[in-house]
Amino acid sequence: MDAWTRFAESIFRINGLLMQAGEGITRPLGQSSARWQVLGGVGYGPRTVADIAKSIGHARQSVQRVADALANEGLVVFRDKPDDKRTSLLELTPAGLKVLTAIYNRQVKWSARITRKLGAEQLDAQAAALIEIAKVIASDVDKP
Amino acid sequence: MDAWTRFAESIFRINGLLMQAGEGITRPLGQSSARWQVLGGVGYGPRTVADIAKSIGHARQSVQRVADALANEGLVVFRDKPDDKRTSLLELTPAGLKVLTAIYNRQVKWSARITRKLGAEQLDAQAAALIEIAKVIASDVDKP
DNA sequence: CACAGATTGACAGCACACTGTCAATCTGTC
């Protein structure tokens, strides 16, 4: 197994652990990582579904489905967007804000716990190195 | 945004790029990353579905579904396992071997291209660092 | 102002991973 494969496997491993942690944070609150991302997208003010999709890098229709589910459960509401009759603004309800806040609190504790163990400097250095590697991979996409 | 979040986002970014590259490698051959993993699991000799699932860290039933699909398309066959009547051994057909070899060739080229740009030493160092971080995350799982 | 092209949500369908349940079968213990 070559260095690149070892590297890729370490990424898969950490990604899996992060996803698992995300589930661990959201699940006790009856949510999920996908729902968290959408709720978080509305956290700083009303936005359209298409807007949120762009910002988190997911397909518009994936976000739409999650948003519809959240609206059904009363965590968000669709409000008319005055200047565009096609779409509407997604807005947190009090219940939605409560859930998002609870998730945020859990996330902060988790983040602080890990940062204490690993050190912000090391994490920043790793992140910077990974972003450089990401650029190289991205520039290679579609080559095979 | 704290260091830990920046780190997590860099992992998500690279993971996404790796998945994308995996699709790029397998898609022209009518396959996918999931199918690749299962084909690869049988590459060194017949194995059971449950066995493959364990080795790649996926749910048994997820692998079962992919294996059934591969069998339907004639890339693998189920052969009786003499000492266990519940299960069967999954084995590559000549067609399956052909596909797996083609995928392997594409993967090797891609891997070599990236390693040339980034250097095996850097990749190994990163992988080692990430594995250490993974241990810390893993030891924290279920804490929140 | 007209109109081509982009954007949007609704609808439909697919791939992949997970979970849980069930009956058949295997394994280890007594």
Added chain:
DNA sequence: GACAGATTGACAGTGTGCTGTCAATCTGTG
């Protein structure tokens, strides 16, 4: 050898993400 517990595939159902198509609506160009 009997029997409790683990393992296995079949079946069924869920969540998440993707794609494509369609009609309504917006936007920018001329």
